[in-house]
Amino acid sequence: xxxxxxxxxxxxxxxxxxxxxxxxxxxxxxxxxxxxxxxxxxxxxxxxxxxxxxxxxxxxxxxxxxxxxxxxxxxxxxxxxxxxxxxxxxxxxxxxxxxxxxxxxxxxxxxxxxxxxxxxxxxxxxxxxxxxxxxxxxxxxxxxxxxxxxxxxxxxxxxxxxxxxxxxxxxxxxxxxxxxxxxxxxxxxx
Numbered sequence: 001x002x003x004x005x006x007x008x009x010x011x012x013x014x015x016x017x018x019x020x021x022x023x024x025x026x027x028x029x030x031x032x033x034x035x036x037x038x039x040x041x042x043x044x045x046x047x048x049x050x051x052x053x054x055x056x057x058x059x060x061x062x063x064x065x066x067x068x069x070x071x072x073x074x075x076x077x078x079x080x081x082x083x084x085x086x087x088x089x090x091x092x093x094x095x096x097x098x099x100x101x102x103x104x105x106x107x108x109x110x111x112x113x114x115x116x117x118x119x120x121x122x123x124x125x126x127x128x129x130x131x132x133x134x135x136x137x138x139x140x141x142x143x144x145x146x147x148x149x150x151x152x153x154x155x156x157x158x159x160x161x162x163x164x165x166x167x168x169x170x171x172x173x174x175x176x177x178x179x180x181x182x183x184x185x186x187x188x189x190x
Contacts, residue, residue: 041097048093052105055086055112084116091121103132107145114149122149140166140180 062079090109094101110125126146133139143166151159170180 041100044093044097045100048090048097048101048105051086051090051093052108055083055090055108058082058086080116083112087112087116087118101132103129103134103138103142106132107142110149111145114153119153123154136169136171137180140169143169144183 058079087109090112094109106125106129110122110129113119113122113125126142126149129142130139130146133142143162147159147162147166149159150156150162
């Protein structure tokens with residue numbers, strides 16, 4: 001009724017079962033690590049989004065403060081400390097998920113770094129915002145932001161050149177293009 005197996009056949013079957021178990025374990029490990037990577041990226045993306053939201057809210061609050069009362073040195077210092085903290089938080093998270101970061105987020109970080117006095121990193125992230133631009137329109141906006149940065153902080157001639165490149169990149173064939181061009185000229189004025 002039952003077939004007798006030889007010792008060699010039993011050993012061979014054990015090896016095959018062991019190999020199958022190893023393959024299943026490796027596939028499970030790969031799937032687990034991949035899921036963990038995506039979950040980690042999702043959490044970091046969420047934290048980075050929260051950080052950028054806080055930066056934007058802080059900027060709005062600061063503008064309201066400037067409109068409603070005379071500048072208060074202590075309040076300005078507190079706003080700048082919080083801005084620096086949030087910028088550092090973004091600098092920590094961003095490299096971990098750089099491929100998931102949009103051009104507008106790079107631009108927001110660049111502007112924040114500029115306000116905190118970190119001009120080297122601000123320059124780097126302005127350039128990243130232009131590289132990552134998703135459309136011609138956003139590329140023009142990012143070029144204008146970078147031009148303003150150069151014009152007001154480090155290099156007036158390079159700023160002028162960047163403004164000119166933004167104008168040259170724009171279209172003059174429709175009202176939106178003409179509006180953007182006019183806005184660029186307004187931003188360019190000294």
